[in-house]
Amino acid sequence: MGQFLSSLPEEGIVYFGDTARVPYGSKSKATVIRFGRETLHFLLQFNPKLIVVACNTISALALPVLRKESKVPVIGVLEPAVTKALKITKNNRIGVIGTAATIKSKAYPELIHQHRPKVSVLVRACPLFVPLVEENWLKDKVTERIAHFYLKKLEKKGIDTLILGCTHYPLLKNVIGKEMGKKVSLVDSAKEVLSESRRFLEERGVLQRPTTSLRHRFFFSDEVPNFRKISKQFLRRSFTARVVQINERTS
Amino acid sequence: MGQFLSSLPEEGIVYFGDTARVPYGSKSKATVIRFGRETLHFLLQFNPKLIVVACNTISALALPVLRKESKVPVIGVLEPAVTKALKITKNNRIGVIGTAATIKSKAYPELIHQHRPKVSVLVRACPLFVPLVEENWLKDKVTERIAHFYLKKLEKKGIDTLILGCTHYPLLKNVIGKEMGKKVSLVDSAKEVLSESRRFLEERGVLQRPTTSLRHRFFFSDEVPNFRKISKQFLRRSFTARVVQINERTS
Numbered sequence: 001m002g003q004f005l006s007s008l009p010e011e012g013i014v015y016f017g018d019t020a021r022v023p024y025g026s027k028s029k030a031t032v033i034r035f036g037r038e039t040l041h042f043l044l045q046f047n048p049k050l051i052v053v054a055c056n057t058i059s060a061l062a063l064p065v066l067r068k069e070s071k072v073p074v075i076g077v078l079e080p081a082v083t084k085a086l087k088i089t090k091n092n093r094i095g096v097i098g099t100a101a102t103i104k105s106k107a108y109p110e111l112i113h114q115h116r117p118k119v120s121v122l123v124r125a126c127p128l129f130v131p132l133v134e135e136n137w138l139k140d141k142v143t144e145r146i147a148h149f150y151l152k153k154l155e156k157k158g159i160d161t162l163i164l165g166c167t168h169y170p171l172l173k174n175v176i177g178k179e180m181g182k183k184v185s186l187v188d189s190a191k192e193v194l195s196e197s198r199r200f201l202e203e204r205g206v207l208q209r210p211t212t213s214l215r216h217r218f219f220f221s222d223e224v225p226n227f228r229k230i231s232k233q234f235l236r237r238s239f240t241a242r243v244v245q246i247n248e249r250t251s
Numbered sequence: 252m253g254q255f256l257s258s259l260p261e262e263g264i265v266y267f268g269d270t271a272r273v274p275y276g277s278k279s280k281a282t283v284i285r286f287g288r289e290t291l292h293f294l295l296q297f298n299p300k301l302i303v304v305a306c307n308t309i310s311a312l313a314l315p316v317l318r319k320e321s322k323v324p325v326i327g328v329l330e331p332a333v334t335k336a337l338k339i340t341k342n343n344r345i346g347v348i349g350t351a352a353t354i355k356s357k358a359y360p361e362l363i364h365q366h367r368p369k370v371s372v373l374v375r376a377c378p379l380f381v382p383l384v385e386e387n388w389l390k391d392k393v394t395e396r397i398a399h400f401y402l403k404k405l406e407k408k409g410i411d412t413l414i415l416g417c418t419h420y421p422l423l424k425n426v427i428g429k430e431m432g433k434k435v436s437l438v439d440s441a442k443e444v445l446s447e448s449r450r451f452l453e454e455r456g457v458l459q460r461p462t463t464s465l466r467h468r469f470f471f472s473d474e475v476p477n478f479r480k481i482s483k484q485f486l487r488r489s490f491t492a493r494v495v496q497i498n499e500r501t502s
Contacts, residue, residue, distance in 0.1 A: 134277070
């Protein structure tokens with residue numbers, strides 16, 4: 001989120017985090033679509049010019065449905081990550097790691113093959129990475145061992161590019177990088193969607209002019225203790241977290 | 252659930268698992284109460300004679316609210332676990348492990364002190380245990396290391412009884428037992444609530460007479476792949492999982 005504000009400093013952001021119902025990564029396609037639609041309709045009330053699905057699981061499972069239902073453009077994290085990976089791979093062997101739901105959806109391999117059919121795509125679900133990040137076990141030996149367990153096969157198969165297909169994973173970049181070795185480039189799907197969002201607004205000439213009276217709004221479905229403090233630390237301004245119950249029976 | 256059916260073989264069970272919104276252990280009191288109330292009202296439609304809250308987090312955070320709102324008795328897992336722990340401790344030093352929400356609520360120490368004020372209660376949240384169980388890492392060195400990290404202080408403080416204050420934890424009994432040593436007795440909150448439920452129904456003379464035409468119903472808020480197979484394996488009969496959206500806006 002901090003990266004988002006700094007890469008689009010002209011824009012007012014309306015953020016929604018579904019903290020009452022996360023994590024999504026172990027849930028079914030039907031449920032992820034339902035939750036994604038509810039969030040979409042909540043955000044559409046604010047008349048945004050662009051909706052960014054800053055979550056790989058929703059992007060992988062629900063993007064076509066959300067695009068169909070939205071009156072404004074919807075950008076997911078997969079396309080920018082895939083574009084970047086295809087740009088940097090030299091041996092056309094790309095690895096993708098993500099939640100169980102993202103990997104099961106096959107959305108990454110399908111998208112990669114639409115662009116370049118002959119790429120070898122090797123995938124691996126890493127379900128313990130999200131709880132490890134949430135609990136801040138970012139450097140422990142335990143995390144290294146779990147990373148080794150998840151990644152050893154990808155390593156052996158000689159990929160030169162690895163897509164971090166979950167927005168939590170960049171926080172484990174050190175451990176993942178150490179495990180994969182220096183020859184493998186890591187693609188941060190969260191970072192790529194930022195430049196894509198900026199490019200999208202610029203291309204259409206709808207980027208806001210710089211102003212000093214920007215308003216950002218942060219909504220969550222559950223309480224976020226110390227959000228004022230956290231936002232001050234990460235976003236350099238202190239914001240209020242507002243708790244809302246989005247309509248949970250729209251589908 | 253298998254234990255439940257075998258310890259109350261006379262009774263028809265209506266089960267609801269909130270698979271679309273779990274885990275609860277990192278969520279706020281307000282949200283856990285909201286989810287608990289929604290489940291309560293869903294179950295009350297079936298006119299049960301008893302409601303068992305087979306989850307420590309809901310029991311710790313929401314039991315008073317649920318009891319107040321329910322027209323039928325509500326049993327939680329804390330009381331039976333505490334009764335058992337007080338029965339077996341010899342040195343009056345009891346440890347309690349649970350989710351972050353359960354530990355933060357202080358419900359276990361408060362209940363123990365209501366019964367016996369002079370007991371030393373040592374608590375520890377073990378937030379990675381639930382994902383480890385969900386991912387079936389029940390015996391790995393990683394799990395042992397995480398257990399050591401969580402439990403080493405409880406160990407040093409000389410407790411002789413440890414309440415496994417989360418229904419997932421008995422699956423880690425071996426790892427936890429190994430870490431704590433043979434002198435520490437483990438109390439399984441899930442097991443204790445079963446005997447308590449049976450005792451409750453017997454005392455009131457409302458235990459069903461044995462019949463061969465029992466009906467059990469299993470509801471979940473998200474799809475449960477292979478439930479027929481899983482239920483055959485664990486419950487010795489194959490059941491159908493029905494997906495329902497409980498009313499998510501009652502509060």
